[in-house]
Amino acid sequence: MDYKALEEELKKRLKFQYSWGRKQVDVFDKQTSFIYKVASFELLLSTIEIKFKNNAQYNDLKNYALNRWFNFWSAKAIETIFCEHTTVKSHPDSYNKFTDFFINEIPFDHKTTVFPKGFKKSVPYAIEHKHELIEWLYKNQSQQQRKHFKNRLFIVLVNFENENEHWKLKAEISWLKNIVSTYLSKFEPSELHSFYFENEIVKADIIWAIK
Numbered sequence: 001m002d003y004k005a006l007e008e009e010l011k012k013r014l015k016f017q018y019s020w021g022r023k024q025v026d027v028f029d030k031q032t033s034f035i036y037k038v039a040s041f042e043l044l045l046s047t048i049e050i051k052f053k054n055n056a057q058y059n060d061l062k063n064y065a066l067n068r069w070f071n072f073w074s075a076k077a078i079e080t081i082f083c084e085h086t087t088v089k090s091h092p093d094s095y096n097k098f099t100d101f102f103i104n105e106i107p108f109d110h111k112t113t114v115f116p117k118g119f120k121k122s123v124p125y126a127i128e129h130k131h132e133l134i135e136w137l138y139k140n141q142s143q144q145q146r147k148h149f150k151n152r153l154f155i156v157l158v159n160f161e162n163e164n165e166h167w168k169l170k171a172e173i174s175w176l177k178n179i180v181s182t183y184l185s186k187f188e189p190s191e192l193h194s195f196y197f198e199n200e201i202v203k204a205d206i207i208w209a210i211k
Helices: 003-015 026-031 033-037 041-052 058-083 123-128 130-140 163-171 173-185
Strands: 088-090 101-103 106-114 152-158 193-197 200-210
Touching: 003 041, 003 058, 003 163, 003 173, 026 033, 026 058, 033 041, 033 058, 041 058, 058 088, 058 101, 058 106, 058 163, 058 173, 106 163, 123 130, 123 200, 130 152, 130 193, 130 200, 152 163, 152 173, 163 173, 173 200
Parallel strands: 106 152, 152 200
Antiparallel strands: 088 101, 101 106, 193 200
């Protein structure tokens, strides 16, 4: 993957407002599934116009497509970064809902997320009590088809200068690459947070990405 080129494309999205207008739902996912095949931001904009210009929900669909595209391609880059490491093996089925890759044979899904306002506690508190934030994220994020309680690594983005711009850090691929590489070089299974859910042990961790 050409990380530099992708980072340039992702940063083109930063000048547009980041607004969902609604929770992620399956019906809107189906209408914006083209984002998986469009890496160019200019092509994304033209595709949105062609598909939705006469739709009564144009603004909602445009924002939804812009956000899904941005999140998908950032996540795709991060998954590739993980899988390039010597201790990581990609899942043979790229459509598997629960596992993106294995670290030291431990299966993980990964999710990049901004530090949630709904957690109601500070970043320093969350760093000291990561188990609380991990369990909050499992309970409050990824609804409908995305919801699961399998092993997961959360990359949590924090912009201390502007908490309304945490999301922009998803475009900083080179910076995130260094953070992921550092985490993997020090990966220790015993430091994962483990908890029981439906008679299964779930293992999870937080990778902090703070500017």
